[in-house]
Amino acid sequence: MSVKYKYFNRELSWLEFNDRVLEEAQDLKNPLFERLKFMSISTTNLDEFFMVRVASLNDQIIAGYSKKDSSGMDPKEQLEKIIKRVHRMVSEQYNTYLRSIIPAMKREGIIFKKPKMLNDIQREYIKKYYLNEIYPVLTPMIVDKSRPFPLILNKSLNIGVLVKDSSSDSINFATVQVPGVLKRFIRVPSKECKEFILLEDVIKMNLESLFVGHEIIAAGCYRITRNADLSIDEEGAEDLLEEIEQSIKKRRWGNPVRLEFEKKINHKLLQYIIEESGPFEGGIYKNDGPIDLVFLMKLYSIDGYNHLKFENNIPLPAIQTKNRNIFEVIKEKDIILHHPFESFDSVVEFVESASKDPDVLAIKQTLYRVSGNSPIIAALTNAAENGKQVTVLVELKARFDEENNIIWAKRLEKAGCHVIYGLVGLKTHCKLLLVVRREEDGIKRYVHMGTGNYNDVTAKFYTDTSLMTCNPYMGGDASAIFNMISGFSQISKLDKMDIAPIGLRTKFEKLIKAEINHVKEGNNGKIIVKMNSLVDDSLIASLYEASMAGVEIRLIVRGICCLIPEIEGLSENIEVRSIVGRYLEHSRIFYFYNAGNPKVFMSSADWMPRNLDRRIELLFPIEDKENKMRIINLLEIYLKDTEKTRLMKSDGSYIRVDKRGKETLNAQEYFYDYVKEKVKAINHPEIIEFKPRTSYE
Structure with a gap:
């Protein structure tokens, strides 16, 4: 190959990575339900890729930016190659779903039915279920001279409808959002198998109830992906927390980037959606199956199919404290932790022990992404309530975790922790925890630092390594870093860290x-x-x-x-x-x-x-x-x-x-x-x- 350009394009390389994720969904050596999970992950990955990376390229094109990257392509050329590669990837996804995963599920007694496949008992069940559980939540939105085309929520699944007015014979467009608050698939009565029907199919079966007095000409599902990358003027934001809260709301309504639609959608209906809600510079994608395969992750969670999943590997204890406290163990020697093979509980125990230990004076920690019910947060709030000096840097700009981090930041502040929101222009991504303890021979600093987040949930399926130490040079470096983050201290030289x-x-x-x-x-x-x-x-x-x-x-x-x-x-x-x-x-x-x-x-x-x-x-x-x-x-x-x-x-x-x-x-x-x-x-x-x-x- 020519070596004029010595670098492979970043976006195309990411797509090759997602293809490797898709390969795991295709790999017959993996248990069936794990394949469902990989298929869902590959779909989620693509969503984020369009919301951030493709949206960024689109912004560059709109701004007239035409500089070539190190791979030799300008934004427009990159976008053209991305669209071509994603079309091939989507085709592979649905080919795998329809020809491999659906038949494999059927062999295990799991069947997804289309409306015409339902028997009389199932139809009656679905009719009652629709009236009691679904109909009250739906809001049909029709477009006419007095009602413009609605702004479609980012990543929401919708049903576009062409309806004919019986009194005037005029044809109008309408749309119905498939409620995200309801289960995406509904189990129907069946004696031998577990049979399901998708929520959007149930709604399409009952569209007449939403458009009384109108004839349904055509209906089809579609989904719009929007630009969701936050752009925040930190210098001009008097309150960064409030600025980010407002930006999160805007994420739902960014410029359209991608349109997905189901294969058999009416051509006229599709063209109307494209004309009214586009342009879709990231491409228009025909899905030969259900739109948004993320729902397969929910299917993974149904009971009774552990035999179709990986064997449950329980993380093992990393530190044997027995009758000693964790500080005595760390004092003996530096400890390496390797998650998820070794339990993250050792890190939680470290913070919890520090929160209760009367000799601990201060705890300082950075938080980038934490779980929804974080034991780390609970331990830090307890530490503050127990009179410890607790300083926590919560990175509000952690993409797609901003809302979660805002909630935790407010809770920590209420508990009496000193909460820092990071430095202007920089994300704080380092993983650092410092415990200052009074001991017989003076003040000693204990440090935990690692490659992964302080997140007890992701620690079960992310491989990460970390170090626990009371090395005085490491402790001194950790103190210097926290002083830089929380104040005006400048770091001239660190002993061990960079x-x-x-x-x-x-x-x-x-x-x-x-x-x-x-x-x-x-x-x-x-x-x-x-x-x-x-x-x-x-x-x-x-x-x-x-x-x-x-x-x-x-x-x-x-x-x-x-x-x-x-x-x-x-x-x-x-x-x-x-x-x-x-x-x-x-x-x-x-x-x-x-x-x-x-x-x-x-x-x-x-x-x-x-x-x-x-x-x-x-x-x-x-x-x-x-x-x-x-x-x-x-x-x-x-x-x-x-x-x-x-x-x-x-x-x-x-x-x-x-x-x-x-x-x-x-x-x-x-x-x-x-x-x-x-x-x-x-x-x-x-x-x-x-x-x-x-x-x-």
């Missing part, structure tokens, strides 16, 4: 450059990086330079990767792999061989301009020898995965690993087995001697 946007980019560049120098001096050079996204042109260029110098580079990038591997004379020493499986790979880990004295780091940051230049991010070293070997071993296991790994090719596509001559290994399953054996050895040392592997051979 932060963005101050010096993190420079740190990575120096680490890469050091490997190049080691090779020039006749030593081996090696870099292993695990992250979610690799987008930053400058760091990609540094990796290219390292590759050309002879440094071996192995990248584990779950999602977007703009680096192009396997280009002769540029990146032939770079391998890129992506792991998409049961758990969402979220940890960011960095390994540098350093002439045989490895340097290992964890971080909250991916290699993206936003992380390095427009966010507060954290990089911290793993220095304890045993912990360092555990993280190196973790990376080696990922590199030997044969089940969920795809290798990136120079054209941006991904292929499965060639398994010939290799031992079958699913890295995520391996980690659960590893932790189980470790816990057994701790609980039964008289029987089991635990010998951690330093490599997987």
Whole structure:
């Protein structure tokens, strides 16, 4: 291929990632209900992609911005390629749904019926159900000279209708929103199977009740996706919390980006929707099945089908406190946590213990995304009520979690916590928790920092790593960072940590450059990086330079990767792999061989301009020898995965690993087995001697 442009397009790379998610829905080795979940996730992912990424490209086109990106495409060219690729992806989604998933569900006694398939008993049941449960919620909206076309709510499912007035023979358009407050699928009476009908089909069966005195000419489902990216003038906002609350409301009514419609919709009806609610610069998509397959996630939750799901892996205890408090355990040695294989309860216990401990003076924490019923929030409020000095930075600008974070921020303030809403122009994305405790030998600081959010729910299915330590240098750095965030303190130098946007980019560049120098001096050079996204042109260029110098580079990038591997004379020493499986790979880990004295780091940051230049991010070293070997071993296991790994090719596509001559290994399953054996050895040392592997051979 031509190397005129050395970078793969970000948006197309993201679509390739979502295709790997879709592959999991297609994989017959996965249990059926897990396939439903992956199909739902791929749909949700596309929704967000259009609301943010495609909407942004559309804004650029409207503004007349025509500069080419590093892949050589201007916004209009990118949008054209996106539409073409998404059409192919949507076709694959519905082909999988109709030809694979629906028949597989039928074999398990789960049947989705169309109205004409209902028997008399089911029709009578649906008639009563409609009148009692659905009809009172519906609001038909007709369009005529006095009533303009309504503004359709973002991502809402709607039924467009052409109705004929019996008195004048005029044909009008009407629309009915399928209520999101009602169940999307309704179970109908059946003796042998579990049979369902979709809510929109029930409404279409009964449209006459909504348009009495009119003839229904045609009806069909459609869905509009709108621009939902918040644009906030932080400098001009006197109250950031109030500004974000107002912006969240506007998200529902942004400019239209995408139109989805069902395959058999009347052509005249479709054209009317397009003319009145468009233009849809992100494309118009015909769905050969139910619109918005996100409902499959609800189907996943119905009772009685655990045998069609992954075996329930219960996270194992990460810290054995027994008769000691958690501070005594951390004081003994630094502790590495690996979620979801090791329980997030250890982090919760850390905060809860701090909230009750009479010797704890202060707790400081950053919160980016937390769960709906967060035990972390409960512990922080208890700490404040117990008289602790509690400082919490709540990032209000965490996309699509703004509303949730506003609720928590207000609750924390009411409890007496000092709540900070972040710095102007920067998102605080670092994951940092500091506990200040009075002890016999003076004040001691305990620190937790990691790659993932303080979210007990996502910790069950996101893979993340974190460190608990009372290293005084780490504690001093944590204090300095919180002082910077909460006040006017400027950081001149940190002892152990590095932060963005101050010096993190420079740190990575120096680490890469050091490997190049080691090779020039006749030593081996090696870099292993695990992250979610690799987008930053400058760091990609540094990796290219390292590759050309002879440094071996192995990248584990779950999602977007703009680096192009396997280009002769540029990146032939770079391998890129992506792991998409049961758990969402979220940890960011960095390994540098350093002439045989490895340097290992964890971080909250991916290699993206936003992380390095427009966010507060954290990089911290793993220095304890045993912990360092555990993280190196973790990376080696990922590199030997044969089940969920795809290798990136120079054209941006991904292929499965060639398994010939290799031992079958699913890295995520391996980690659960590893932790189980470790816990057994701790609980039964008289029987089991635990010998951690330093490599997987």
